[in-house]
Amino acid sequence: MTPRKQIHLAAHFPGVNNTTVWTDPRSGSQIDFASFTHLARTAERGKFDFFFLAEGLRLRELKGRVHDLDVVGRPEALTVLSALAAVTSRLGLAGTVNATFNEPYELARRLSTLDHLSGGRAAWNVVTTSDAFTGENFRRGGYLDRADRYERAAEFVRLSRELWDSWEPDAILADQAAGRFVREGAIGSVTHHGAHFSVEGRFTLPRAPQGHPVIIQAGDSDEGREFAAATADVIFSRHGTLEEGQRFYADVKARVVRHGREPHQLKIMPGVTYALGDTEEEAAENAAGIRRRQVGPQTAIAFLEQVWGRDMSAYDPEGPLPEVEPDLSEGVSQGRVAIKDRAAVAAKWRALAQEKNLSIRDLVIEVTGRQTFVGTPENVARRIDEHVQAGAADGFILVPHLTPGGLDDFVDKVVPLLQERGVFRTDYTGTTLREHLELA
Template sequence: MSRKQVILGAYLGGVNHHTAWWHPEAGSQIAFSSFEHTARTAERGFFDFFFLAEGLALRERAGEVFDQDIIGRPDTFTVLASLAAVTEHLGLAGTINATFNEPYELARKFASLDHLSGGRAAWNVVTSFDAFTGGNFRRGGFLDPADRYVRAEETLNAVRALWDSWGVDDVVADKESGRFLARGNAGEFAISGAQFDIHGRFTVPRSPQGRPVVLQAGVSPQGRDFAAANADAIFSPFGKLPEAADFYRDVKARAVKAGRSADDIKILPSASFVLGDSAADAAEKHRAILHEQVTGQTALILLEQIYNRDLSAYDPDGPVPDIEPDPEAPPIIQGRAFIHQDRFATVKRLREVSEAKKLSLREVVIDQFERGPLVGTPAQVAEQIDTFVQHNGSDGFILGSHLVPTGLDEFVDKVVPLLQDRGVVRTEYTGTTLRDNLGLAAAPAPVRV
């Protein structure tokens, strides 16, 4: 039986506490040289794609900007288009919100990126409903939480309709004029639904992938259904077996139920890594990094998002607070994605872990908030990745480092060659598009109605 190939994505740390901005080797979070170095390193390691997260508003605590966050994130499309000029094979994936952007703009920008990059564009579809983020946009916080996936699905369907409004043979060459001409109905579209009533002609001919790759992150049952029915890849929040394997089976089953093949969707958790000369050396480095990342103040703020209470009076080196969350109060933390489905169950688990392991507030945050880091010697990390993928915990990993922009270099130099020796990472790019490299089926041909 052949071994699964490991998909590798690279992300550049941004607006969160994981980025070691204080490190003497740390570079700028917004300089093009940082993005370029990370992307070139990923391509040197034969990664599948480079990924950018998105922050649409500066995060706040009790009305004030976090003073431990990294401030600043340039426009995603500008960065990815620039990287298209300095890479040849690497996919370029951007997180763009489906709530605050219009289908025509989204379709045109991603189709343009796909043309500029020769078929390497990917869209990570995210949603938002909170008034805090919406305050930066014309629509404000209008969207009811129950409707966010309704809008996301209509947005994605509309974008795909625009991509498909150009047929594969709608551009023809006129020999006399030397110009390229469009056939009569090329680009025509008319879309009407609960969210949109738009019509016109799309300006960008069909791109190399036909449809750029679609990524999505969904943990709730509704989010999983949306991703399973629509995404080419989904970001998994689970970095440890067996819960990761349970998520893998669940999403693949939902894809089949939606009329797709299980192979039509790839499962990709994010992970950090720490390498050492020995297992003990790597573990010590990892412990030191975690304690630098999660200061006492950071630990309190991470818990405040769960409790939705001001915890500043609590000692980070003391016990977990004995109060209960207050989900009905106005949010004390604004601009940070909330990933905990049940506040009360999460607090109960944190207390149980703290008591069982004799951990302080800060220590339990460090223990529980990290998602399956890869720690060990290069050989051990290669083994961890290969074992995880072959046991269907995922189809690969999206890797990032606490050190920007040079952190990925060590992984590419020391771990990738070992994965290549195992036969699970390519030694050269053979596909011409991101779809090819991810092992995804070609986009369906446009259907004229």
């Protein structure tokens, strides 16, 4: 009998986006360290693989004004994770850091430092940026063409690994045991001359506890899938349904093999949300309430403007979709992921609104604000297990709708049921994130 696959779980700090229900009285600060501590400790209590932080290099704008949600602040990820290393002992610590607006030597040092401080729990979510809007905060500006961003990222990761590998394994331990400082030759010199980077020198830190920090990649484009298949240890995807997940899973795992790797060397973990209830009806009611609070009237109009590319503030969010056509010349939103084909998206939204007789707000709720897993704890545990056993995912990154207590119910009510099924650990068996993810 084939053993049941073990499920991997991670916790995403909700951050500044429309997932968070800001109006809930239990919603707390996005920058107070106590918020990060609460969510991280809850995830560690639930024996999760890692805690995950996103990144924001510039405040987003809508019609030339700072987007309302961004005013709560966007802390720098590795600083927060270094502090969390002191208040956790097993939980992996994953930070999103941009490969377009950083330099390999410095970032490799920061990530290696986190890995040493945490005893081998560091992870890097590699992201790229091609837009000049974000680049205005940096010396090089928006100099990269979109086609070049993954090329730079791939070279960035290769060079970082050269730096991490430049010290002999266990050089310090061996030399300390012999009563001497690190001997000549134990520290290698790195010489790299590529299309994007030129580095000659010696790295300042010995090999980290888990060798390399875990590499995470978030992307659904063909370039993103290829980059993950060749380079990453984890891919953070958006495919929450069983059928979509199975197609994505099969495609990416096949690419992994084509790159000469084993399928298990890349874990596929979609980002998901959830809503629980004592009954299926109560869970559905909770989910509907969360969706309406996530997409308030102002947010509904903001989403519409991103697709229509024009000021829609004169329209009633509780009224019907207007007849006006999208302005495809330029958008009104900056700092968000670009919508590739706004005309096609607008046509799809209009057809859906007509079919279901939806208001603007109900339409936006329908297309953006839904929970992946809705039901009783027993039903949610069963469905999560089914997705993993059916080859739709290796696990999930949970994105709660509340900061910082949004993970509490899942850890208290769903995790024990997964443990009873024999598909999730009852305790950590290793100390490093690579061991948690079965990559070691």
